[in-house]
Amino acid sequence: MSAPVIELRGVSKRFGKTLDAAAKLARRVSHAMGGTAKNDVVRAVDNVDLTISKGEVVGLVGESGCGKSTLGRMVAGIMPPSDGTVLWQGRDIATLPPDQARAAKLSVQMIFQDPYASLNPRLRVDEIVGEAPRVHGLIPRGNNGRRAFEDYVDAQLRRAGLDPAYKRRYPHQFSGGQRQRIGIARALAVQPEFLVCDEAVAALDVSIQAQILNLFMDLRTELDLTYLFISHDLGVVEHLSDRVAIMYLGRIVEEAPAEEIFARANHPYTQALLAEVPRVEARKRAFTAIKGEIPSPLNPPSGCHFHPRCPHAMPICREVAPKLQAVAPGHRSACHLNG
Numbered sequence: 001m002s003a004p005v006i007e008l009r010g011v012s013k014r015f016g017k018t019l020d021a022a023a024k025l026a027r028r029v030s031h032a033m034g035g036t037a038k039n040d041v042v043r044a045v046d047n048v049d050l051t052i053s054k055g056e057v058v059g060l061v062g063e064s065g066c067g068k069s070t071l072g073r074m075v076a077g078i079m080p081p082s083d084g085t086v087l088w089q090g091r092d093i094a095t096l097p098p099d100q101a102r103a104a105k106l107s108v109q110m111i112f113q114d115p116y117a118s119l120n121p122r123l124r125v126d127e128i129v130g131e132a133p134r135v136h137g138l139i140p141r142g143n144n145g146r147r148a149f150e151d152y153v154d155a156q157l158r159r160a161g162l163d164p165a166y167k168r169r170y171p172h173q174f175s176g177g178q179r180q181r182i183g184i185a186r187a188l189a190v191q192p193e194f195l196v197c198d199e200a201v202a203a204l205d206v207s208i209q210a211q212i213l214n215l216f217m218d219l220r221t222e223l224d225l226t227y228l229f230i231s232h233d234l235g236v237v238e239h240l241s242d243r244v245a246i247m248y249l250g251r252i253v254e255e256a257p258a259e260e261i262f263a264r265a266n267h268p269y270t271q272a273l274l275a276e277v278p279r280v281e282a283r284k285r286a287f288t289a290i291k292g293e294i295p296s297p298l299n300p301p302s303g304c305h306f307h308p309r310c311p312h313a314m315p316i317c318r319e320v321a322p323k324l325q326a327v328a329p330g331h332r333s334a335c336h337l338n339g
Contacts, residue, residue, distance in 0.1 A: 016042070059230075062246060071230075072110065123171075136190060243257050256331035
């Protein structure tokens with residue numbers, strides 16, 4: 001396996017209320033008098049370790065609200081972690097000199113779920129795609145600057161499968177699939193090495209999904225790209241990914257090559273997700289949803305977060321959080337059943 005491009009070490013992300021001076025004083029007085037104040041802190045991501053090698057496609061899977069998008073935003077540098085370290089090519093992004101940190105952040109771009117909300121409705125397509133490369137000096141300036149700008153934008157649109165003749169239009173004049181291609185062209189315009197795709201086909205029709213997925217695979221080959229592909233659709237992940245990480249309530253609970261996950265899933269949560277995937281050969285069987293609702297990240301269960309919904313839960317599951325450990329070569333799982 002090639003060297004890691006992105007490495008997460010003990011990464012966590014917490015969200016909480018910002019207290020004014022009066023609220024902070026009231027909380028200190030309450031604590032001094034023996035009271036307990038409610039701690040409204042959401043642990044969106046909880047102590048995650050993940051390594052992504054160059055040229056790899058890693059699928060990140062889990063139910064809505066499990067922290068997938070937050071993790072993707074930390075990988076893309078859109079938000080900093082509360083704890084832990086994000087390494088780019090072996091170096092901590094937070095400690096890089098400004099010019100190197102800027103280059104590292106340009107090298108990782110994100111494609112968002114909603115292909116309309118992620119585009120500025122007041123800008124034309126050429127401005128949306130060309131603004132960042134112009135600001136970062138990727139387009140030559142001077143007497144022929146405008147011509148260079150036009151040619152550069154045209155090349156990015158063609159690469160994403162769009163006709164440059166439409167570059168004077170606004171986002172609302174395009175279909176959902178075309179808007180997603182605009183988002184892809186914008187991401188590619190700064191010449192990244194790594195793409196974070198956050199449910200990038202979830203909002204599209206099935207036929208358009210197939211076109212965008214094929215585009216991602218073509219771009220991977222053409223530009224030697226690395227992907228973190230976030231999705232709740234296991235069918236899409238199975239088609240695209242080299243390796244799959246399963247996330248539940250802020251934690252990675254299983255990680256393995258895609259073939260291994262779909263053939264020999266180890267964690268009860270992964271097994272339950274796979275049991276819900278519709279299959280042609282099993283079209284007559286009844287599907288059973290995973291028991292219960294995903295708990296609130298404001299008050300996650302103790303021990304293994306999945307134990308309230310797990311059919312195999314034991315007393316230790318309620319008390320001790322299982323560690324992510326090897327169960328086969330290249331296959332890790334966080335479950336007390338393995339111990």
